[in-house]
Amino acid sequence: MGVVTEPQPSRRRATVHDVAREAGVSRGTVSRVLNGGYVSEQARAAIEAAIRTVGYVPNTAARNLVMQRSRAVGFIVHEPHALFLEDPNIGAIMLGANTVLSDADLQMVCLVTDSARDTERVTRYLSGGFVDGVIIVSARAADPITDAVVRLGVPAAFVGHPQTTVPLPWVGIDNFTAARDITRQLAKTGRKRVGMVAAALDRDSGADRLAGFKEALGDTFDPDLVVEIPLYEYTAGLRATQELLERAPDVDGIFAASDAVAAGVLTALRRSGRTVPDDVGVVGFDDSSWAERCFPPLSTVHQPAAGVGERAAQLVVAQLAGQDVPRDGVLLDSPIVWRDSA
Amino acid sequence: MGVVTEPQPSRRRATVHDVAREAGVSRGTVSRVLNGGYVSEQARAAIEAAIRTVGYVPNTAARNLVMQRSRAVGFIVHEPHALFLEDPNIGAIMLGANTVLSDADLQMVCLVTDSARDTERVTRYLSGGFVDGVIIVSARAADPITDAVVRLGVPAAFVGHPQTTVPLPWVGIDNFTAARDITRQLAKTGRKRVGMVAAALDRDSGADRLAGFKEALGDTFDPDLVVEIPLYEYTAGLRATQELLERAPDVDGIFAASDAVAAGVLTALRRSGRTVPDDVGVVGFDDSSWAERCFPPLSTVHQPAAGVGERAAQLVVAQLAGQDVPRDGVLLDSPIVWRDSA
């Protein structure tokens, strides 16, 4: 079944030394054409030719060692795998970050950690100067990675509010206000009994969205109309809605803590024979790419995910350039996108 | 607004030298307790204490340099950003790969390249021994990264068939057979005029799915019933369906090249007043998490994305262990998942 790899060419990689020998110059001169410096046209030509013939490529480790920097920035996603897949924002955040990092000629290396072993290894990497800076997505309370970053003083930016007492630069959105506003708008469509499927209350995003919901409803808030689930997740959202419907068959509006949850809400509603938005109005949160593909298309809060990634990256790029950055949060706009589900 | 970072602690990181001095031993002994070797209990205790007090962490670059390896494996996604976000499989593949890499105590570093600049930088990294091996997702024809990998002899595994003449290990699914089978099943639901929204014909996956579709239909295949779009994408799928409907209002079955495309098909069908699956049967490809959240839930081909990632990772782990691996493709099962859209 197929050819097999021959036992390693084991052809030693060419070094500066080889190039120098081939070109008949010293290693210093070679290094100079590589990094820019005074060098005669003649020597340059000879060296560039030599580089091609010996197939030279600079060694990252050696360069990092002497330069004391790696020109790489870590993008750390510390999430259980399931959630990583579920969350449509992470990809966009990552791409946004990569855009500005790339412009600064910095290599983004994405490290995803699920197990404790992963975390331990990533922490080791961070400490060892593997990266010059780091962007951390969804750090949790008492996160060992966060601790390491703070302890080592690695230039960093967090996406979402880091749950720590240490002042750290972070970027996110105002979940509270956005949740409050979209709930109000939902209520204004004439709903009398509006409930919520709240999720991820152990994170600031989840907790703030619930708080915003309460704020919007004020006196009319009824704790019986909110059911909580642990993660932003479709299936849990579906189940929660079934429970909500049982508890209060007269709900006519539902705020789902995320679009994925909202999709579950829609399915549950459809199965119960209710129509959206006529019988029940539904709003979500995220404005993921699937929001407009739901049926009916979801009214939701737009998360500027790419923008968040870009901003976070800018924050570490600035620190790498020696600039001071505010060690607190920067909030990006999260406008409401009104479609057909409410 | 907020505190600012103090101008760099600039506290030099502790080295083995510092530890040795603190513990009153030589650097060799320190290295020995770090990497396992004969060392007296007494010395070990002193050194471990010293490590804590000076806050020593090993330097990755230095270690990589002397060890001639990095214990890191690159996961390279070479895609336009839009597609990266659209493709629900990439995340799962990545997580699958990370699982087995993590078990082998290898750090997965994910490099995403969109611009030419990205590509150039990643190529540099690869060449420089930044990683010991590499997993490449969706390499294209004449891909500079693929070229570099082949030229350098870096242990690698491809996800999907690399478009090159060089024999390389890869893992994927049999798009042709899967497409053929699900098309047959769609036809068997009594459809007389079945069309296809074909996508990404410049890749093996897209081309093979179209070929399978043709094969299934045999004599009844009508080229007028297939419309092509460049990428696996919702909006393009929607437009394409509108065109198809105009061209052939009597279609009663549609094979969408992916779930995202299928979502577009569903929307177009709904807008045209047709019901699914009564008027038109629809099938997709991928079995992404949103397939079951469509309305109606999508009949589709299940892609074992996590499995693909795992297998690819195993392939490079094996090579890193000095084992020979077949330099051809390994195909994973991609069963049909029948739901309600056809």
Place this chain on the structure above:
DNA sequence: TTGTATGCGTTATCAC
């Protein structure tokens, strides 16, 4: 303009 020498932080090979 170019060559030489030194150091970056580790590991590994020796004697001791």
Place this chain on the structure above:
DNA sequence: GTGATAACGCATACAA
């Protein structure tokens, strides 16, 4: 068991 010492591949200050 332990301590010197030589690589590893590169950049750079300094001498030429």
